[in-house]
Amino acid sequence: QVQLVESGGGLVQAGGSLRLSCAASGSIFSDNTMGWYRQAPGEQREFVARIRSDGSTNYADSVKGRFTISRDSAKNTVSLQMGDLKPEDTGVYYCFQSYRTTVYWGQGTQVTVSS
Numbered sequence: 001q002v003q004l005v006e007s008g009g010g011l012v013q014a015g016g017s018l019r020l021s022c023a024a025s026g027s028i029f030s031d032n033t034m035g036w037y038r039q040a041p042g043e044q045r046e047f048v049a050r051i052r053s054d055g056s057t058n059y060a061d062s063v064k065g066r067f068t069i070s071r072d073s074a075k076n077t078v079s080l081q082m083g084d085l086k087p088e089d090t091g092v093y094y095c096f097q098s099y100r101t102t103v104y105w106g107q108g109t110q111v112t113v114s115s
Contacts, residue, residue: 002026002104006095009109016113017083022095022106024076032099034071034078038111040091048093049080063089085113 008020020036035050035058049059049069057069068081078095090113095106 002028002097004095004097004104004106006093006106006109009093009111011112011114012085014086014113014115016085017081018085018111020080020082020093020095020109020111022078024078024097024104028076028097029099030073032097034095034097035069036078036080036093036095038089038091038093039108040088043091045094051078082111085111087113087115089113 003025004022006020006022008018010018012018031053033050033052036048037045038048039045047060048063049057049067051057051069051071053073059067066084071078090111092108093111094108097104
């Protein structure tokens with residue numbers, strides 16, 4: 001089992017920045033992918049960004065150029081630096097870690113962007 005704990009959410013004005021962090025603990029395989037999804041009220045959970053063990057990254061089109069994902073594999077942490085935030089970025093952000101077909105999720109952290 002892997003446990004994921006997110007931190008760093010909060011309330012920010014449009015145009016502002018936030019940094020989310022996620023720490024993983026437990027039975028962690030080194031060759032894993034970590035990243036973030038988000039879920040707005042009344043919407044389905046959607047992909048935000050991922051980073052593989054080799055450092056390669058993918059982003060949703062809606063956040064490209066504004067968000068940056070990074071990881072510290074030695075510490076089993078992943079971070080999401082969010083800039084130029086927009087009201088449509090509001091939602092609960094969930095950290096995930098995947099290895100082959102197994103996916104673990106954090107409990108989520110709320111991000112609210114006011115206009």
